[in-house]
Amino acid sequence: MELTGSKILMESLKKEGVKVIFGYPGGTVIPIFDSLYDEKSIELIHVRHEQGAAHAADGYSRATGDVGVCLATSGPGATNLVTGIATAYMDSVPMVAITGQVPTTMIGSDAFQEADITGITRPITKHNFLVKDVRDLAATIKKAFHIARTGRPGPVLIDIPKDVQTAKTNFVYPESIDMRTYKPKVKVHLGQIKKAIAMIEESQRPIIYFGGGVILGNAAKELTEFVKKSGIPVTATLTGLGGYPADYTDPQYLGMLGMHGTVFANLSISHSDLIIAIGSRFDDRVTGKLTEFAPNAKIIHIDIDPTSISKNVVVDIPIVGDVKEVLSELNKIIKPAKIVQWMEQVAEWKKKNPLGYQKAENIIKPQDVIEQLSKITKGDVIISTEVGQNQMWAAQFYEYKKPRTLLTSGGLGTMGYGLPAAIGAQAAYRDKTVIDIAGDGSIQMNIQELGTAISHDLKVKVLILNNSYLGMVRQWQELFYNRRYSGVLLEKHKHNESKGEYYPDFVKVAEAYGCWGKRITKPSDIPGALKEMIDYDGPAILDIVIEKEENVLPMVPAGASLTQMIGGMA
Amino acid sequence: MANLIEPHKSTLSVQVENHFGVLARIAGLFSARGFNISSLSVAETEDPSVSIMTIVVDGDEQIVDQVKKQLNKLIEVIKVRDLTEQDYVSRELSLIKVAVDSNKRREIIEIADIFKGRVVDISHENVTIEVTGSSEKIDAIIRLLAGYGIKELARTGKVALIRG
Numbered sequence: 001m002e003l004t005g006s007k008i009l010m011e012s013l014k015k016e017g018v019k020v021i022f023g024y025p026g027g028t029v030i031p032i033f034d035s036l037y038d039e040k041s042i043e044l045i046h047v048r049h050e051q052g053a054a055h056a057a058d059g060y061s062r063a064t065g066d067v068g069v070c071l072a073t074s075g076p077g078a079t080n081l082v083t084g085i086a087t088a089y090m091d092s093v094p095m096v097a098i099t100g101q102v103p104t105t106m107i108g109s110d111a112f113q114e115a116d117i118t119g120i121t122r123p124i125t126k127h128n129f130l131v132k133d134v135r136d137l138a139a140t141i142k143k144a145f146h147i148a149r150t151g152r153p154g155p156v157l158i159d160i161p162k163d164v165q166t167a168k169t170n171f172v173y174p175e176s177i178d179m180r181t182y183k184p185k186v187k188v189h190l191g192q193i194k195k196a197i198a199m200i201e202e203s204q205r206p207i208i209y210f211g212g213g214v215i216l217g218n219a220a221k222e223l224t225e226f227v228k229k230s231g232i233p234v235t236a237t238l239t240g241l242g243g244y245p246a247d248y249t250d251p252q253y254l255g256m257l258g259m260h261g262t263v264f265a266n267l268s269i270s271h272s273d274l275i276i277a278i279g280s281r282f283d284d285r286v287t288g289k290l291t292e293f294a295p296n297a298k299i300i301h302i303d304i305d306p307t308s309i310s311k312n313v314v315v316d317i318p319i320v321g322d323v324k325e326v327l328s329e330l331n332k333i334i335k336p337a338k339i340v341q342w343m344e345q346v347a348e349w350k351k352k353n354p355l356g357y358q359k360a361e362n363i364i365k366p367q368d369v370i371e372q373l374s375k376i377t378k379g380d381v382i383i384s385t386e387v388g389q390n391q392m393w394a395a396q397f398y399e400y401k402k403p404r405t406l407l408t409s410g411g412l413g414t415m416g417y418g419l420p421a422a423i424g425a426q427a428a429y430r431d432k433t434v435i436d437i438a439g440d441g442s443i444q445m446n447i448q449e450l451g452t453a454i455s456h457d458l459k460v461k462v463l464i465l466n467n468s469y470l471g472m473v474r475q476w477q478e479l480f481y482n483r484r485y486s487g488v489l490l491e492k493h494k495h496n497e498s499k500g501e502y503y504p505d506f507v508k509v510a511e512a513y514g515c516w517g518k519r520i521t522k523p524s525d526i527p528g529a530l531k532e533m534i535d536y537d538g539p540a541i542l543d544i545v546i547e548k549e550e551n552v553l554p555m556v557p558a559g560a561s562l563t564q565m566i567g568g569m570a
Numbered sequence: 571m572a573n574l575i576e577p578h579k580s581t582l583s584v585q586v587e588n589h590f591g592v593l594a595r596i597a598g599l600f601s602a603r604g605f606n607i608s609s610l611s612v613a614e615t616e617d618p619s620v621s622i623m624t625i626v627v628d629g630d631e632q633i634v635d636q637v638k639k640q641l642n643k644l645i646e647v648i649k650v651r652d653l654t655e656q657d658y659v660s661r662e663l664s665l666i667k668v669a670v671d672s673n674k675r676r677e678i679i680e681i682a683d684i685f686k687g688r689v690v691d692i693s694h695e696n697v698t699i700e701v702t703g704s705s706e707k708i709d710a711i712i713r714l715l716a717g718y719g720i721k722e723l724a725r726t727g728k729v730a731l732i733r734g
Contacts, residue, residue, distance in 0.1 A: 127646075179645075182645050306642070
């Protein structure tokens, strides 16, 4: 059957099970949008900015585990995707980005809206393609999805010139794909499993440190079994949260580690003699000063990506493989660890240095808001975050019970991620409650996506922790730059100190977009307002005016060791 | 913790898909991750769909190990072999243009002979010599000819194959 390139794209996407595309039109993708017009089984979510499309596809993917798809035109449309693609790349999120390109005959001529997007995205995609011949299109799409979702997942970009979209060829979708250069499937090395078990049995002070690989590899069940069977304490990275049911009263659960991790998680890993790293990559926000990181610990590292192993720290037993498979093998033979003394020590650290904050009577504390949200929703909603203090409080004080319930930009740390990511998740699960925990700075980076939420009836909730500062930078300036608050105040700049004026008026912004909006300033208003926001049948903004100079604690200063924490130590 | 060994040069033979953009991907990988290439040569093999890149990398064992893993991770890389760990032959080729008048010409040609080099161009002011061999041999002749005044120098990267 002869089809045009844009029809071939539709048929191929359907073969890959794509149900939703987040896109923005433009000159070089009009043929694709024209084909989408007839598609009953693919929903087009038309965003307000291409960055929103990329983050929404990312949020869709993190929430569902499927490949997220975004679509933009050539030139500025494509370059606007870049931040979203880099965000997905750093957190290994499977995504396919489709861009239009100027016609093949014009490539390289500095044509209108031409950008070398395969060149630009080469270091931030797992792979990318420029399709110069319509006969290659179907096989390229097949490869793109295969590469995006297998091995260590990641974003793949397909650049399709306009003349390729309109050219016709016989459509045959390949049933399977075999690439001589890409064999992501690795068989678990059972010898390494045995060595790991022996090392675990020998250790006196083991700790499990897991990351986003557990979520991406759908291995939360296997991880929980491993933790329960072994009895070893467990700590998570930011992107790992939800991979093991969070409950600070669980003696084995230590919460998040690292720069804003709990005191007990950081002390435990620092004093451990064995780290079992699972789907995590020893990021600098996790390890602190590398040369002083867990000085007495041996390391077992389970990861699907060999480049992650011995990249930042030297590993004693590497196990390359799918975390789900490796954990299943370990679970067959793991025995309860004999670590009574160690668990007593961990319990003592936990008791002495609980996660906490100074309560106040007249002003709202952000931690209080998140704790109450956690209690009300019981981990049964999807949370997305922006980046900065809001993100860290959301990580510390919300107890994530299930995988894929926290969508957050961990590696790249992209402000403006939370709202479009929430929209992506909501497009996948229309009946679930999806809440973006935001700051008043970050939310403004993609606030235009409220328009997308309204026009597609995506009932996302935005909870703004409003301190009229770019809070995390302000915190660093307070602690390390002598309170010189340069470029962080979000009020009128005629004064340097905050006067308690709030710009913009988020309630009015919400109303301007046709959303529900409310502002609260008193602690007693929190429970009622949270409930009102959640129960509202449509997109909603709850603007919560919080303590202006509240800090995220504990904190390991950049470049310090994990044992040198500010705040939170007994 | 890091078990660092003296920096050294490793020779990698990398089979890649002969697609446009592959060289950019590999060069981009080295620059993005701060790896040092001391030489690189690329050409098609007997199979026109495959190219071989011979890359000489500067760095300790941990860095070279990471380079190999990162290269393997690139979708268009077929195979990475570290020749340093094996018995292999390697050659470089150099063209050296030496400034010389008729008095010294004989000496230059004698030096070229000793290194099994050839005179490929000659004029009143210059002699151009072609020499092939190991990197050390090329270094040696360059040192000798430098005394006469090298006007221009072109040198290929190393190409290499495993013996046997």
